[in-house]
Amino acid sequence: MNKFMQSLKENRLGMTLMVFASLMTALGQMFWKMSGGGINGLLILGFFLYFFGAVFMIVSFRFGSLSVLHPLLSIGYVFALFLGSIILQEAITESNYVGTFLIIVGAALIGGGDN
Template sequence: MKKKKTQILGIILIILTALVTSLGQFAWKYSSNCSGSAKILLTVAGFAVFGVSGFLMIVSYRFGELSIIQPLLSIGFVFSLVLGKIFLHEEHSIFKYIGIAVILAGVFILARAGTKSAEEEVVEEIVEEIAEKVQFAEHKTADEGDE
């Protein structure tokens, strides 16, 4: 159970990393339309946010499997698309939305691959319980035979 919790923590941290990275990219994109101190402030903020996202990424690797954690960074494309649409009023084609749907499907599949289903856990518990009872019965039968 502990491994499942740490894997989920790794997944949460890498999704947070993707969001923070997208915010840094958004700050840089937004700064391209600014001038003076606003441009400098947004550029520096973008670098600071990237530093935070790098730290979060390293921490997420501690809690999750690389084969699951690393591909989940692609959810950052979803965050970037949403930020661009809402705040920069960017237009997107149907192909971008289809691509985002494929990314989300992949993220879902990867997240599910990293965790056991409730049914699998119940089956494991039942098998373990049966194995314990069989061992107890064998031990009891052996003790009765010694008498």
Template sequence: MFESLRKNKTGIILMCFSSACVCLGQLLWKLAADGNAIYLFLGFLLYGIGALIMLVAYRFGSLSVLQPMLSLNYVFSIFLSFVILHEKVSLLKCAGVFIIIVGVILIAGGDE
């Protein structure tokens, strides 16, 4: 299990950065809904950087391991909406985040 994790480690790390960039880009789009063109531009920039990082990440691991890492977008989105937008996070959403994180951990080590 740990051998495959080491093999995909670079890809997994890059995919996590990709997810973070994409989520920050989408957050900036949400903030740009009030007409702030700078947020809109920065959102597109971060989203594009996230997409490029994702393409690079695929060079360093298996698709069956790296693609599910994108589900971290949901985790990052809920965290950002709570911290920056002060949205309420229900117990059900917290349970969903926990399940996603456990799934990502299990998939990250399962390339056998």
């Protein structure tokens, strides 16, 4: 448990930036979908959000281990699920909840597995 906490402490800033990057890319993808396939403001906003998500991802690697940080991008699936449900009114099934739970548990376990 001590190694787990030490890894979290050493990678804290990188992990925070990576989760923020996941949120930005999920928002970018949602705006792409909302654009309806046309070239409009929503599509362009989606590209900018996705771009900034990629920048945050690149920067986050300066503040943590690749093996800890990269798997945290899977949190983007969790953000996408809830954004789709709340904003786009998409239905969430029981299997979506199970998958989301497994993603969160896996990301948490990997996040502390640096040593």
